[in-house]
Amino acid sequence: MSLFITFEGGEGSGKSVQAKALFRRLSELAVPALLTHEPGGTPFGERMGRWLKWAKDANISALTELMLFNASRAQLVAEVIRPNLKSGKVVICDRYADSTIVYQGYGRELELAMVKATNKAATQGLRPDLTILLDIPAEEGLARRMARKQDRFEQETLVFHNRVREGYLKQAAAEPRRWLVVDASQSKRKIADIIWQRVSRLLAKGKNDKRT
């Protein structure tokens, strides 16, 4: 059955670790699944992503950022996400449209209605069935990433990252059925178990719905 699951959260919250863990679990159970990520996931998107994260010799305004993330997203939805959902896979995406709402909306303070409208155009209205928010204080998440080279977003102020966290919590509270908020300061295994509980329930529900 097709299911579209996205992972969201601030820097170093554990999205990539948990997205991979979920993909591995599904693969072990022979559930057809695909793991992708944003920005990127297509040859065009990977190039956009490098620009967005690492551009040093060029100015990128907040509005340009909004457009470039959505250019990468439009390509990913059309080329990868929709076709794989259509063929009945569980598609897992490490970051998706909600990242743009919180980073360019809450973080960069672009008008939320405009950000949402642009996202909607790029995704052609494709929304996740489940979004997992890995919630952690900004300082703790950033500290986990310290060993790594800091990209344009990781170099932002703590005030920016706190706005991002608040933005995520507001989005989740506004749509509690779609979001699963997990305390990301717990152990990797504990978090993976909490996520699996919800995903396995959705999979079982999908099978039952098909039967009836």
Ligand SMILES: Nc1ncnc2c1ncn2[C@@H]1O[C@H](COP(=O)(O)OP(=O)(O)OP(=O)(O)O)[C@@H](O)[C@H]1O
């Ligand atoms: N629950 C956890 N407890 C402790 N460390 C963790 C936990 N989850 C992930 N980490 C570690 O924190 C670091 C960041 O994890 P990960 O790359 O999954 O985060 P991310 O949310 O994908 O970050 P980014 O926003 O930079 O993509 C890694 O070194 C990872 O091993």
Ligand SMILES: [Mg+2]
């Ligand atoms: Mg990651």
